[in-house]
Structures are given as structure tokens and as C-alpha cells.
Amino acid sequence: MKKNADAFYISINISGFILAFAAGWVDTFALHIFSDENISFMTGRVAKLGKKIFSGDADGIKSLLFIILSFMIGACLSAFITKRNGLCAGLYLSGIAIIITSAVILFLGSGAAVFTLVAIPFSMGAQNAATSLTPIGRTTHLTGPITDIGINIAKGDWRAVLFWAIRFSAFIFGTIMSYYVLTVLDSKSALFSLILFVPGIIIILTGLFQKEITAVPLPES
Incomplete structure (x- = not known):
């Protein structure tokens, strides 16, 4: 029984690491093309929305x-799909949305700005909702994980500390890799869209991995 529990713990750590890595990668790409707009977590966006409302910046508000x-709609649709068809379905939704965005950027270039503004947050909302319904937990932002690290240090639960520390390091690793690729590829290059294609494929393969190998369960409803 302990062996099975350890194997499950390892499997959800692997899935959580990969998905947080992908989220860090996508968020960094969004920072680059949206001029300092994160899209994998919403706290800062809501705070900035308040600022834009106060200053009367209609374009910024929009x-x-x-x-x-878009993040909310992605989360809602993903939750509906995941509850019916399992974690893999929610991850497929997220990954496919990112791959479609990559293709749109390839063909439209700067003309894809509006589509990208909607599709990337949609995909991150979809991923975060799907994993939040499972023991993997949230995978697109670090406020909760960092809080949990502090809580579990206080409790002396080092297994839980490790669980969330892995998530923390994965997100950072994803941002580093994305920044590296962004410095190598010119934004006018056809290969630029591949920056998004890679995490899209990673998310889909993670969904396939958990479906065929780890079978991360949903809680009983």
C-alpha cells in the first residue's frame, strides 16, 4: 500500500512539475508580446483593472x-469537460488552444494580437481548472503554492513542502527556458510561433501520460 502511495505521489509531482513548467513558459511568452501582461494568474490583472478604471483608460479596461x-471561461469549460471525461480532457483543451494560437500567430503575425489576448488566458484557465479538480492542485500561478510552502514549513510537513517547492522551481525553469528561446528567435521569424507550440504539445502529452500511466483521479462528487 505504501509503495502504491509513493508511486502516486511521484506521478502527481511529475505531472505538476511539467504543467507548471509549461505555464511559466506560456506566461513569459505573454509578457513578451503583451508588454508586461501576465496571463497565467489573475490577481495582478484585477489590481491593474482597478487602476485602469480609476484613470479612465478605456482601452486598458477592455x-x-x-x-x-477568457481565463474564467476557459476554467468553466475545462471544469465541465474534466468532470465528465477526466483530467486528460481538460489538459487536451488547454493544449489544443495553445497550439491553435501558435498556428494563428504563424499565419497572421501581428494581426493575431486580439485572438492571442483571448486564447492564451483561456488555455491557462483551462489547465488550472483541470488540475485543481485533482490532487495535482493549481499549476499556473505561485501565490497558493508559496503560501502552502510557508504553512507546511510551520507544520513540519516536509513532504508537502517538497511537493509545492517542486511546483515553484518548475514555473521558474519554464520562464528561463522561454526567455532563452525568445532571445534566440526573432519575432518576425516563422519559427517564433513554435515558442507556443512546444508547451501546447507538452500539456497534451502530459494529459496522455496521466491517462495511460498514472490515472490521476477526480474527487468523488
């Missing part, structure tokens, strides 16, 4: 509402 609502 852009931020697009991001927030």
Missing part, C-alpha cells in the same frame, strides 16, 4: 477584461 473573462 484588454484586461478580455484576459480575465
Whole structure:
């Protein structure tokens, strides 16, 4: 029984690491093309929305509402699909949305800005909702994981500390890799869209991995 529990713990750590890595990668790409707009977590976006409302910046309000609502819609649709068909379905939704965005950027270039503004947050909302319904937990932002690290250090639960520390390091690793690729590829290059294609494939393969090998369960409803 302990052996099975350890194997499950390892499998969800692997899935969590890979998905947090992908989220860090995608978020860094979004920072680059949206001029300092994160899209994998919403706290900062809501705070900035308040600032834009206060200053009367209509264009800024519209852009931020697009991001927030797209994330929410992605989470809602993913939760519905994941509850019916399992974690893999929610991850497929997220990965496919990212791959489609990559293709749109390839063909439209700068003309894909509006689509990208909607599709990337949608995909991150979809991923975060799907994993949040399982023992993997949230995978697209670090506020919760860092809080949990502090809580579990206080409790002396070093297994839980390791669980969330792995998530933390994965997100950072994803941002580093994305920044590296962004410095190598020119934004006008046809290969630029591949920066998004890679994490899209990673998310889909992670969904396939957990479906065929680890079978991360959903809680009983």
C-alpha cells in the first residue's frame, strides 16, 4: 500500500512539475508580446483593472477584461469537460488552444494580437481548472503554492513542502527556458510561433501520460 502511495505521489509531482513548467513558459511568452501582461494568474490583472478604471483608460479596461473573462471561461469549460471525461480532457483543451494560437500567430503575425489576448488566458484557465479538480492542485500561478510552502514549513510537513517547492522551481525553469528561446528567435521569424507550440504539445502529452500511466483521479462528487 505504501509503495502504491509513493508511486502516486511521484506521478502527481511529475505531472505538476511539467504543467507548471509549461505555464511559466506560456506566461513569459505573454509578457513578451503583451508588454508586461501576465496571463497565467489573475490577481495582478484585477489590481491593474482597478487602476485602469480609476484613470479612465478605456482601452486598458477592455484588454484586461478580455484576459480575465477568457481565463474564467476557459476554467468553466475545462471544469465541465474534466468532470465528465477526466483530467486528460481538460489538459487536451488547454493544449489544443495553445497550439491553435501558435498556428494563428504563424499565419497572421501581428494581426493575431486580439485572438492571442483571448486564447492564451483561456488555455491557462483551462489547465488550472483541470488540475485543481485533482490532487495535482493549481499549476499556473505561485501565490497558493508559496503560501502552502510557508504553512507546511510551520507544520513540519516536509513532504508537502517538497511537493509545492517542486511546483515553484518548475514555473521558474519554464520562464528561463522561454526567455532563452525568445532571445534566440526573432519575432518576425516563422519559427517564433513554435515558442507556443512546444508547451501546447507538452500539456497534451502530459494529459496522455496521466491517462495511460498514472490515472490521476477526480474527487468523488
